[in-house]
Amino acid sequence: MPTSSMARKKPEWRNSNSVQGNTVSNAIEFQGLCRSFGATRAVDNVDLAIREGEFFSMLGPSGSGKTTCLRLVAGFEYPDAGQILIHGKRGDLLPPYRRDVNTVFQDYALFPHMNVRENVAYGLMVKGVEKGKRHREADTMLELVKLAGYGDRKPAQLSGGQRQRVALGRALINKPRILLLDEPLGALDQKLREQMQVELRALQKQLGITFVFVTHDQAEAMSMSDRVAVFNQGRIEQLATPHEIYYSPKTSFVAGFVGAANILAGDAALAITGQGVQCLIRPEMIKVVPSGVGLPVGWRKVSGVLVDSRFHGASSQLSVLVGDVSLTVEVAGYDFPTRGAQVNIAWAPNALVLLDGSASHG
Amino acid sequence: MAEIALTSNWPLLSRMRSAAGTGIVRRPLLATGLLLAPPLAWFFIVYLGSLVALLAQSFFTLDELSGQIVREFSLDTFRTLLGAASNYDIVLRTVAMAASVTLACAVIAFPVALFMARHAAGHVKALFYLGVMLPMWASYLVKVYAWRQILAKEGVLTWLLDGIGLSSLIDTVLTVPVVGGPSLTSSYIGMFLVFTYLWLPFMILPIQAALERVPTSLDQASADLGATPWQTFRHVTLPLALPGVVAGSIFTFSLTLGDYIVPGVIGAPGYFLGMMVYQLQGTAGNIPLAAAFSTVPVLIMAIYLSLAKRMGAFDAL
Numbered sequence: 001m002p003t004s005s006m007a008r009k010k011p012e013w014r015n016s017n018s019v020q021g022n023t024v025s026n027a028i029e030f031q032g033l034c035r036s037f038g039a040t041r042a043v044d045n046v047d048l049a050i051r052e053g054e055f056f057s058m059l060g061p062s063g064s065g066k067t068t069c070l071r072l073v074a075g076f077e078y079p080d081a082g083q084i085l086i087h088g089k090r091g092d093l094l095p096p097y098r099r100d101v102n103t104v105f106q107d108y109a110l111f112p113h114m115n116v117r118e119n120v121a122y123g124l125m126v127k128g129v130e131k132g133k134r135h136r137e138a139d140t141m142l143e144l145v146k147l148a149g150y151g152d153r154k155p156a157q158l159s160g161g162q163r164q165r166v167a168l169g170r171a172l173i174n175k176p177r178i179l180l181l182d183e184p185l186g187a188l189d190q191k192l193r194e195q196m197q198v199e200l201r202a203l204q205k206q207l208g209i210t211f212v213f214v215t216h217d218q219a220e221a222m223s224m225s226d227r228v229a230v231f232n233q234g235r236i237e238q239l240a241t242p243h244e245i246y247y248s249p250k251t252s253f254v255a256g257f258v259g260a261a262n263i264l265a266g267d268a269a270l271a272i273t274g275q276g277v278q279c280l281i282r283p284e285m286i287k288v289v290p291s292g293v294g295l296p297v298g299w300r301k302v303s304g305v306l307v308d309s310r311f312h313g314a315s316s317q318l319s320v321l322v323g324d325v326s327l328t329v330e331v332a333g334y335d336f337p338t339r340g341a342q343v344n345i346a347w348a349p350n351a352l353v354l355l356d357g358s359a360s361h362g
Numbered sequence: 363m364a365e366i367a368l369t370s371n372w373p374l375l376s377r378m379r380s381a382a383g384t385g386i387v388r389r390p391l392l393a394t395g396l397l398l399a400p401p402l403a404w405f406f407i408v409y410l411g412s413l414v415a416l417l418a419q420s421f422f423t424l425d426e427l428s429g430q431i432v433r434e435f436s437l438d439t440f441r442t443l444l445g446a447a448s449n450y451d452i453v454l455r456t457v458a459m460a461a462s463v464t465l466a467c468a469v470i471a472f473p474v475a476l477f478m479a480r481h482a483a484g485h486v487k488a489l490f491y492l493g494v495m496l497p498m499w500a501s502y503l504v505k506v507y508a509w510r511q512i513l514a515k516e517g518v519l520t521w522l523l524d525g526i527g528l529s530s531l532i533d534t535v536l537t538v539p540v541v542g543g544p545s546l547t548s549s550y551i552g553m554f555l556v557f558t559y560l561w562l563p564f565m566i567l568p569i570q571a572a573l574e575r576v577p578t579s580l581d582q583a584s585a586d587l588g589a590t591p592w593q594t595f596r597h598v599t600l601p602l603a604l605p606g607v608v609a610g611s612i613f614t615f616s617l618t619l620g621d622y623i624v625p626g627v628i629g630a631p632g633y634f635l636g637m638m639v640y641q642l643q644g645t646a647g648n649i650p651l652a653a654a655f656s657t658v659p660v661l662i663m664a665i666y667l668s669l670a671k672r673m674g675a676f677d678a679l
Contacts, residue, residue: 075586095585103586106579109582122587126588
């Protein structure tokens with residue numbers, strides 16, 4: 001049902017927003033953007049271009065500046081320096097209510113004194129859309145976010161996941177070309193979270209609008225996004241596709257923040273990998289090999305002691321002590337030797353990623 | 363191990379220990395009851411009990427000849443109360459004053475409360491709290507008499523307005539029918555000013571507390587959805603602060619309804635409810651009629667609150 005109603009809606013949505021034909025243009029552009037809070041440089045000279053129609057994630061630990069960037073786009077903060085272009089037009093000088101972006105808030109920010117239908121219809125109400133029409137549109141929107149029939153409830157009567165959907169519907173009612181999502185899944189339990197990730201991704205493809213998604217959960221960012229910007233201390237460490245971010249991280253910060261990582265540097269790096277520079281090996285790229293088995297050309301093999309193992313179901317994580325360095329190794333199932341055993345581990349040449357040590361922060 | 367040994371060797375001791383240790387914990391109702399009993403007794407006997415006694419008094423009558431109170435159920439006192447047209451004037455006059463004072467307090471208090479809740483921080487906020495509370499620490503009587511000095515014909519206000527060449531302002535204001543009068547100290551305007559001054563903090567604090575509970579993300583969400591600042595105020599901030607406004611207005615309204623000092627010191631000659639009760643129980647010694655009179659503010663507040671509820675003032679609670 002929701003899909004069919006959306007199929008009717010989609011062309012109208014696109015048309016009302018179409019700009020210059022089929023050239024890919026930037027939805028949002030940051031130019032030398034700065035924002036400080038006291039002595040803290042929350043956003044430190046950031047340049048960024050988000051393409052129209054992409055699912056873009058801003059990933060980073062708390063305090064890395066990702067949320068401030070989002071709030072700068074929405075208009076809840078104003079930059080100290082630099083500018084923001086929204087669809088090519090200067091956006092940072094406009095108040096929030098004049099910007100063609102809508103936000104899904106972390107705490108949902110639903111109006112507690114209004115029912116679900118009134119919440120969703122709010123954007124239409126302030127535009128002066130007549131009551132009957134805006135309530136009909138709100139009901140259609142509630143179908144889209146799979147909450148048909150919940151219109152008369154108050155937000156307090158809904159579960160976290162349902163509130164999340166109301167917030168989504170409310171933000172979409174104005175048919176924005178850009179939707180900003182500020183850690184929208186943070187308060188949901190794991191199962192609901194994964195379900196919403198799939199739905200959000202599908203919704204974004206269906207609507208064809210730009211999603212800017214802020215999260216500190218790297219798995220979430222990678223599974224949903226077309227491109228990811230990894231933030232650290234107010235700067236972007238790397239902006240690339242999830243694949244590149246994972247397999248070719250530019251800095252040790254990105255390597256360490258996205259996925260599990262063995263990061264080696266200095267003498268340890270030289271001893272274990274044969275390379276004297278900072279480098280990364282993903283745990284799942286390391287294989288445990290029985291002694292006496294021949295390896296393909298170029299593979300590197302070292303031996304160590306299995307000091308710990310953790311069973312995760314589909315896989316297990318092993319800690320292998322090589323010299324005085326502990327390496328994390330991920331193996332399928334529970335196929336590993338007993339603790340304290342001597343093990344040989346090996347990896348292919350392409351498993352080793354050299355990191356740009358100069359740009360590392362940690 | 364030690365626990366097991368103890369239990370098996372001295373079953374009685376162990377049972378006693380568990381009774382003393384877990385008895386009260388296992389009976390939460392008993393614990394709650396014991397803790398609540400003294401304050402509840404105080405509340406029901408001293409507050410509600412006295413109100414019931416007051417209500418009961420209003421159903422007694424005063425024997426005109428002997429001056430004794432006849433302790434028998436009768437509606438005569440209420441008949442006396444409702445029979446005199448002048449009593450309706452008193453109620454109307456008092457309610458009109460209480461309503462205008464409440465309205466003025468709400469209009470003045472809201473911006474102050476909004477600033478305190480949303481924009482003031484650190485020292486500024488502390489200063490505002492102090493500023494709002496400080497006047498409440500001074501004696502109420504001193505403040506009322508001080509206002510008489512300020513508003514008197516030869517008082518501070520006249521002197522000040524003379525100084526800046528606006529001496530005709532007071533005279534012009536005093537010519538307004540009904541609320542005007544021979545001087546500020548003997549007009550409803552003067553009384554209104556003093557009441558508004560006295561009760562303003564009682565309006566600011568509840569509104570501020572209500573606004574403090576409204577997350578700023580709601581304002582941002584409203585702006586994000588395209589609402590202008592005025593629309594945000596109208597549709598989000600005000601409705602959510604309304605319980606605070608109603609709480610504040612209960613104070614300002616009922617305090618004005620019952621006050622008998624201000625109308626005595628400042629104001630036009632007409633009687634107010636509080637003065638009437640004061641006189642009936644004092645000089646006239648007519649306790650039943652005084653009690654009947656004092657049920658009027660209770661009734662008015664009940665009507666006011668049910669109206670506020672019907673208008674959705676408490677929906678955001």
